[in-house]
Amino acid sequence: MVLLGVRFNGVSYGALVNGLCKAGKVEAAVRLHEEVMSGSKAKELFVEMRMRRISPDVVGFSSLIRGLCFLDLREAKRLFVEMVNEGVRPSVTVFNLLVNVLCKDGRLNEASGLFEFMVRKGEKLDSLSYNALMRGYCLEGKIDEAKALYVLMVDKGIEPDIQIHNVLIDGYVKVRRVEEALWIFKQMIRGTIKPNVVTYNVLLTGVLQKGDVLAAQKLFDEMPLYDLTPSSCTYNILLSGLCKNDHVLQAFKLLQTLENNKVELGVKVYNSVIDGLCKSGRMEAAWDVYTKLSSKGLKPTVVTYTIMIHGFCKTGQLKKADTLLFEMIENGCAPNVVTFNAFMRKGSNIAPKVIELLKKTVENKVKPDASTVSLMVDLLSKDAKYKKLHIRQICLWETLLWNYYFAVSRKKSWRSSKLFENSVKMDFKRRKCLHG
Numbered sequence: 093m094v095l096l097g098v099r100f101n102g103v104s105y106g107a108l109v110n111g112l113c114k115a116g117k118v119e120a121a122v123r124l125h126e127e128v129m130s131g132s133k134a135k136e137l138f139v140e141m142r143m144r145r146i147s148p149d150v151v152g153f154s155s156l157i158r159g160l161c162f163l164d165l166r167e168a169k170r171l172f173v174e175m176v177n178e179g180v181r182p183s184v185t186v187f188n189l190l191v192n193v194l195c196k197d198g199r200l201n202e203a204s205g206l207f208e209f210m211v212r213k214g215e216k217l218d219s220l221s222y223n224a225l226m227r228g229y230c231l232e233g234k235i236d237e238a239k240a241l242y243v244l245m246v247d248k249g250i251e252p253d254i255q256i257h258n259v260l261i262d263g264y265v266k267v268r269r270v271e272e273a274l275w276i277f278k279q280m281i282r283g284t285i286k287p288n289v290v291t292y293n294v295l296l297t298g299v300l301q302k303g304d305v306l307a308a309q310k311l312f313d314e315m316p317l318y319d320l321t322p323s324s325c326t327y328n329i330l331l332s333g334l335c336k337n338d339h340v341l342q343a344f345k346l347l348q349t350l351e352n353n354k355v356e357l358g359v360k361v362y363n364s365v366i367d368g369l370c371k372s373g374r375m376e377a378a379w380d381v382y383t384k385l386s387s388k389g390l391k392p393t394v395v396t397y398t399i400m401i402h403g404f405c406k407t408g409q410l411k412k413a414d415t416l417l418f419e420m421i422e423n424g425c426a427p428n429v430v431t432f433n434a435f436m437r438k439g440s441n442i443a444p445k446v447i448e449l450l451k452k453t454v455e456n457k458v459k460p461d462a463s464t465v466s467l468m469v470d471l472l473s474k475d476a477k478y479k480k481l482h483i484r485q486i487c488l489w490e491t492l493l494w495n496y497y498f499a500v501s502r503k504k505s506w507r508s509s510k511l512f513e514n515s516v517k518m519d520f521k522r523r524k525c526l527h528g
């Protein structure tokens with residue numbers, strides 16, 4: 093624009109930058125800004141804009157900062173400070189976004205410094221501004237700093253909303269100061285703020301971590317008083333907590349009640365109950381819950397399979413563990429390290445099963461993850477009998493297996509992945525001949 097001799101004001105500049113950022117061309121917007129602020133031709137334009145008391149407006153600055161938050165945080169922060177120093181008053185929305193992104197990136201000190209900078213400048217912040225920084229403090233376990241912000245917020249006449257209270261309650265729960273979380277909750281409901289489902293989910297998590305099942309039941313029962321319907325997450329927290337606190341039968345009965353009342357539940361809820369039943373040795377009941385998943389339109393996840401396999405191995409039902417593991421792969425669900433760790437509990441002579449699993453993995457085009465690949469190789473190399481018979485094959489596999497992992501994870505048909513598939517199939521046939 094400058095080279096073409098086109099003259100524009102702060103508003104037109106802002107509109108152009110805004111358009112570039114919305115189109116995903118943040119780098120182009122940054123180049124334009126640099127041209128206006130420091131380019132040789134642009135310096136003349138910038139001086140002229142200054143003389144006319146025109147500066148890049150809040151739209152231009154804000155659009156750049158929004159784009160840079162996900163491209164170059166340091167530059168976004170620098171530009172924000174420049175914006176304020178240029179006398180362009182930033183929108184609170186942009187400030188909140190920047191603080192939020194800094195906190196999520198683990199740069200809490202920078203976020204805190206920016207907050208203090210805005211306070212010194214006399215900028216009026218809203219509840220979301222405090223929310224963003226409080227959340228950052230809570231993420232790092234600095235609950236006392238978060239509480240200090242809460243007090244400052246009240247002192248400045250900003251009424252904390254339910255989101256602010258939830259952040260603070262969650263912060264206390266995360267550092268295991270549940271009594272203080274409950275105190276905040278009680279103070280809140282004495283006022284005009286009503287709790288929501290998130291509030292109860294957080295408190296249920298806290299009291300169940302303490303092992304206080306009665307307090308959890310009381311909290312759960314009072315939800316209807318505030319016209320609140322428990323979510324699938326609420327049920328998962330409660331059922332999981334009951335199982336972890338040795339109230340498995342109570343959890344099982346609650347699950348049956350929910351099913352009879354036609355409450356829609358997610359697979360995570362069922363996983364929690366299945367896990368509790370397996371760990372308490374009630375494999376028949378766990379199997380019954382597992383087999384009914386499909387009738388409810390739910391598919392077992394890697395967590396579901398792993399829980400059941402671990403349960404079968406623990407109770408000595410090894411054939412059922414084998415069957416379920418192969419069923420898992422045939423259904424396109426890749427075993428992970430936890431699954432294999434459960435499988436390893438079976439004891440010796442694991443290597444032949446690993447070979448068979450590899451074959452099934454290839455046949456069903458199941459994608460392993462890196463940690464699973466490592467464990468497969470480790471299992472093969474540590475089996476003395478199998479290592480003696482197939483040491484060269486294992487060394488070859490270590491290379492081929494990793495190449496296969498990279499091939500399927502990147503969705504590329506590499507020659508090495510095909511070679512690995514053929515190696516598995518050929519060795520499986522040879523092993524069948526050698527060992528019957």
